[in-house]
Amino acid sequence: MPMKIGTNDFKKRVENGINDSFMRGAVAGAQERMGTRRQDAADELGNWEEWRNLGEEIRQHVLDNLDYYLEQLSENIAKRGGHVFFAQTAEEANDYIKDIVKKKNAKKIVKAKSMVTEEISLNSTLEQAGCTVVETDLGEYILQVDDHDPPSHIVVPALHKNKEQIRDVFTQKLGYQKTEKPEELAWHAREMLRKEYLTADIGITGCNFAVAETGSFALVTNEGNADLVTSLPKTQITVMGMERLVPTFEELEVLVSLLTRSAVGQKLTSYITVLTGPREELDVDGPEEFHLVIVDNGRSKILGTEFQPILQCIRCAACINVCPVYRHVGGHSYGSIYSGPVGAVLSPLLGGYDEYKELPYASTLCGACTEVCPVKIPLHQLLHKHRQVIVEKEGKAPISEKLAMKAFGLGAASPMLYKFGSKAAPAAMNPFTAGDKISNGPGPLKAWTEIREFPAPNKERFRDWFENREKGGGES
Amino acid sequence: MKVTLFATCLVDMFQGNVGKATVELLERLGCEIDFPESQVCCGQPAYNSGYVKEVKAAMKSMIDTFADAEYVVSPSGSCIAMFHEYPHIFKGDPVWESKAKNLAAKSYELTQFIVDVLKIEDVGARFKGKVTYHTSCHMTRLLGVKKAPMILLGNVKDLEFTELPSKEQCCGFGGTFSVKMAQISEQMVDEKVMHVEETSADYLIGADAGCLMNIGGRIDRKGKPIKVLHIAEVLNSR
Numbered sequence: 001m002p003m004k005i006g007t008n009d010f011k012k013r014v015e016n017g018i019n020d021s022f023m024r025g026a027v028a029g030a031q032e033r034m035g036t037r038r039q040d041a042a043d044e045l046g047n048w049e050e051w052r053n054l055g056e057e058i059r060q061h062v063l064d065n066l067d068y069y070l071e072q073l074s075e076n077i078a079k080r081g082g083h084v085f086f087a088q089t090a091e092e093a094n095d096y097i098k099d100i101v102k103k104k105n106a107k108k109i110v111k112a113k114s115m116v117t118e119e120i121s122l123n124s125t126l127e128q129a130g131c132t133v134v135e136t137d138l139g140e141y142i143l144q145v146d147d148h149d150p151p152s153h154i155v156v157p158a159l160h161k162n163k164e165q166i167r168d169v170f171t172q173k174l175g176y177q178k179t180e181k182p183e184e185l186a187w188h189a190r191e192m193l194r195k196e197y198l199t200a201d202i203g204i205t206g207c208n209f210a211v212a213e214t215g216s217f218a219l220v221t222n223e224g225n226a227d228l229v230t231s232l233p234k235t236q237i238t239v240m241g242m243e244r245l246v247p248t249f250e251e252l253e254v255l256v257s258l259l260t261r262s263a264v265g266q267k268l269t270s271y272i273t274v275l276t277g278p279r280e281e282l283d284v285d286g287p288e289e290f291h292l293v294i295v296d297n298g299r300s301k302i303l304g305t306e307f308q309p310i311l312q313c314i315r316c317a318a319c320i321n322v323c324p325v326y327r328h329v330g331g332h333s334y335g336s337i338y339s340g341p342v343g344a345v346l347s348p349l350l351g352g353y354d355e356y357k358e359l360p361y362a363s364t365l366c367g368a369c370t371e372v373c374p375v376k377i378p379l380h381q382l383l384h385k386h387r388q389v390i391v392e393k394e395g396k397a398p399i400s401e402k403l404a405m406k407a408f409g410l411g412a413a414s415p416m417l418y419k420f421g422s423k424a425a426p427a428a429m430n431p432f433t434a435g436d437k438i439s440n441g442p443g444p445l446k447a448w449t450e451i452r453e454f455p456a457p458n459k460e461r462f463r464d465w466f467e468n469r470e471k472g473g474g475e476s
Numbered sequence: 477m478k479v480t481l482f483a484t485c486l487v488d489m490f491q492g493n494v495g496k497a498t499v500e501l502l503e504r505l506g507c508e509i510d511f512p513e514s515q516v517c518c519g520q521p522a523y524n525s526g527y528v529k530e531v532k533a534a535m536k537s538m539i540d541t542f543a544d545a546e547y548v549v550s551p552s553g554s555c556i557a558m559f560h561e562y563p564h565i566f567k568g569d570p571v572w573e574s575k576a577k578n579l580a581a582k583s584y585e586l587t588q589f590i591v592d593v594l595k596i597e598d599v600g601a602r603f604k605g606k607v608t609y610h611t612s613c614h615m616t617r618l619l620g621v622k623k624a625p626m627i628l629l630g631n632v633k634d635l636e637f638t639e640l641p642s643k644e645q646c647c648g649f650g651g652t653f654s655v656k657m658a659q660i661s662e663q664m665v666d667e668k669v670m671h672v673e674e675t676s677a678d679y680l681i682g683a684d685a686g687c688l689m690n691i692g693g694r695i696d697r698k699g700k701p702i703k704v705l706h707i708a709e710v711l712n713s714r
């Protein structure tokens with residue numbers, strides 16, 4: 001599975017995450033900073049809930065009319081002389097792009113801003129075809145230079161690295177000789193990248209939103225690199241997930257505003273690049289040839305199901321930035337380029353339950369993600385739906401759990417059974433009880449008591465106390 | 477006013493003192509308490525683990541148990557949030573959907589009931605000590621009760637309140653998450669305990685037995701001198 005990262009199993013990945021104290025410090029710090037900034041940016045906008053409603057409405061409308069808007073977008077791009085290719089699978093997308101590369105006899109490719117090309121493993125495909133691929137977003141660039149370390153966050157892909165680590169990578173791989181100051185590091189990357197833009201044959205970008213009415217697509221960046229990727233090379237290829245559309249510029253404005261505020265707490269980002277087709281006669285720059293690759297790769301299977309709301313996602317990462325589980329395990333624990341709550345919902349849908357069956361359980365269903373999502377995706381409910389599917393349809397739940405839950409269901413449905421059971425509990429737990437505590441419980445209590453004390457069941461249940469009292473028995 | 481108490485299974489078996497405090501407090505505020513014996517559990521542990529079919533019978537039994545109640549009140553935010561989820565679970569069921577709606581409409585968490593229904597903001601309690609308060613996720617986010625416990629605690633005499641840093645962060649309980657994902661849960665509850673210590677409070681107060689069992693169990697294991705109390709116990713002190 002291309003979007004999969006690493007080979008460790010879930011438990012091992014979590015263990016690695018928990019033991020990586022540097023990563024955890026970085027994540028906790030980032031969550032606190034971004035959380036406050038996001039809140040301020042939302043407050044400043046005012047009527048945040050109304051904006052969220054609007055965001056949700058726009059995204060739902062697009063998904064409900066996806067055929068229509070995809071067709072409109074394709075027509076408008078074709079009208080301007082661009083080529084549109086609809087790729088059902090990752091392979092189809094890669095093959096199409098490889099074909100262009102061959103035709104153009106391209107050697108060097110510069111890239112900007114794209115999760116979906118990570119999802120389909122475009123880089124390795126192109127590298128196998130003999131091309132050099134250069135990532136130009138600073139975070140992605142760092143990861144690429146560090147032997148293709150996978151991203152751990154959808155907005156801040158190199159969040160798991162600190163500046164000293166980045167300096168070391170640059171020193172080893174790029175002959176860098178300055179300090180770990182972020183400005184110096186960024187400047188060095190810039191200098192290295194500048195040459196690449198000028199000598200690249202093809203520019204590849206992702207797409208934050210495509211505007212159906214005009215056949216344009218918008219990129220939201222903080223470094224301006226997308227401007228260079230889209231204006232210098234002669235051929236440009238944009239790869240977008242099938243659902244990343246808006247009807248007109250009016251909706252684009254709403255979603256960009258929600259995106260930048262939710263992602264990093266900015267009113268606007270430094271650069272919003274909007275492009276429409278290849279260069280026209282009087283244009284001074286821009287590509288001569290433009291291709292849009294629309295990637296399905298499992299998305300249409302989600303349409304029309306109870307999981308459809310996850311396709312509303314605008315990849316702002318606000319859910320990741322508030323998630324208490326992500327905070328402690330980090331992005332690589334999810335085993336997918338899509339991490340955090342959005343990843344826990346999306347990865348099993350795109351990559352299958354076999355690979356990602358643990359992710360829906362890596363949540364307390366605390367609802368922090370749902371509360372913060374700017375397009376109102378009910379994330380914790382979707383995680384719960386996954387659990388239900390795993391139990392009912394996939395049959396992937398452990399047998400012991402199934403039996404325990406059946407027993408629980410019976411006990412809870414039968415007051416008689418419960419009454420006997422709960423009455424017998426103190427005696428049954430007696431061997432494990434010391435004082436009013438159980439420190440080393442049996443069966444399902446084992447995992448609990450490895451970490452915490454468990455209370456011993458009360459000798460007199462509350463209901464007995466109440467009954468006695470009603471009968472005029474002793475007050476306690 | 478007649479109030480039907482839903483004690484919850486945890487309170488019934490493990491935290492009888494919370495049930496007692498709830499009864500005494502509500503009686504003091506002029507309510508007459510009724511406790512239907514056939515009540516068991518709201519079904520949360522199985523439901524949240526994805527066993528929806530298995531737990532529906534239990535939910536129906538709860539709906540029937542409280543069918544004639546005027547108000548259902550419980551000292552547990554997450555169990556009441558679960559009751560509010562019932563109408564979605566039985567959506568489309570010709571018999572049970574409307575019954576579930578009926579239960580949801582009259583179900584209240586204890587502090588919510590006192591502030592919103594009884595319209596009482598000062599229960600006349602007195603509690604000496606330095607306290608901090610854990611806002612449970614299900615109670616604040618799913619049930620939407622944020623202010624009521626704060627208002628009531630704010631009017632308790634002699635009580636010295638410090639806000640818990642990062643209070644909106646989950647304590648790592650999450651029902652079966654606490655054992656299924658024990659490794660992660662441990663990290664989360666440790667962070668919570670650390671924040672409680674930062675307040676240098678003597679008491680940690682909450683309104684959900686599950687969270688309190690989790691945080692309290694960890695505090696005990698670590699041998700910290702912080703006492704854990706349910707908000708009903710504090711409001712019932714004089």
Ligand code: SF4
Nearest residue numbers: 313314316317319373
């Ligand atoms: S699920 Fe919502 S909060 Fe998370 S990345 Fe997508 S849009 Fe942002």
